[in-house]
Amino acid sequence: MNEVKIETTLQVFDSITELPQDIQTLMDKASEARNKAYAPYSKFNVGAALLLDNNEVVTGSNQENASYPSGLCAERTAIYYAGAQFPEAKFLKMAIIAGSQINPTTEPIPPCGACRQAIAEYEVKQEQPIELYFMGETGKVVRSNSLANILPLVFDKSAL
Numbered sequence: 001m002n003e004v005k006i007e008t009t010l011q012v013f014d015s016i017t018e019l020p021q022d023i024q025t026l027m028d029k030a031s032e033a034r035n036k037a038y039a040p041y042s043k044f045n046v047g048a049a050l051l052l053d054n055n056e057v058v059t060g061s062n063q064e065n066a067s068y069p070s071g072l073c074a075e076r077t078a079i080y081y082a083g084a085q086f087p088e089a090k091f092l093k094m095a096i097i098a099g100s101q102i103n104p105t106t107e108p109i110p111p112c113g114a115c116r117q118a119i120a121e122y123e124v125k126q127e128q129p130i131e132l133y134f135m136g137e138t139g140k141v142v143r144s145n146s147l148a149n150i151l152p153l154v155f156d157k158s159a160l
Helices: 021-034 074-085 113-126
Strands: 011-013 044-052 057-061 091-100 131-135 141-144
Touching: 021 044, 021 057, 021 074, 021 091, 021 131, 044 074, 057 074, 074 091, 074 113, 091 113
Parallel strands: 091 131
Antiparallel strands: 011 141, 044 057, 044 091, 131 141
């Protein structure tokens, strides 16, 4: 038997004010998108802002449906729109802000597994990492310089 050790390094900022100004602006766009979420069932609003290499910023918010599988997360809403509208653009950075309508959310909220897989697809496609920043409504912000840090054993086209 062999063992594989997987380690990752993430940066944690105590607040959004510690981030560079361009990232603060991207986080603000994610916050604006979060305010547009349609989450009557989970009461959990998420906003995402995606910076492309053509300087476009694409935003998305979670959109729920009474038939739960028919909804879509904020990250994938932004990713799929960007992929459809700007198919040649590379994704540089993504900001994500999440929070409950019921309880204050002060801990960083990372992308769900399905969103991680979608982000991974674009990292593989563009052969370039995507910087991720995520947080709750307030508090600490986590930075990952690549999706691979939070999904180290990625399923990609090489498995097909």
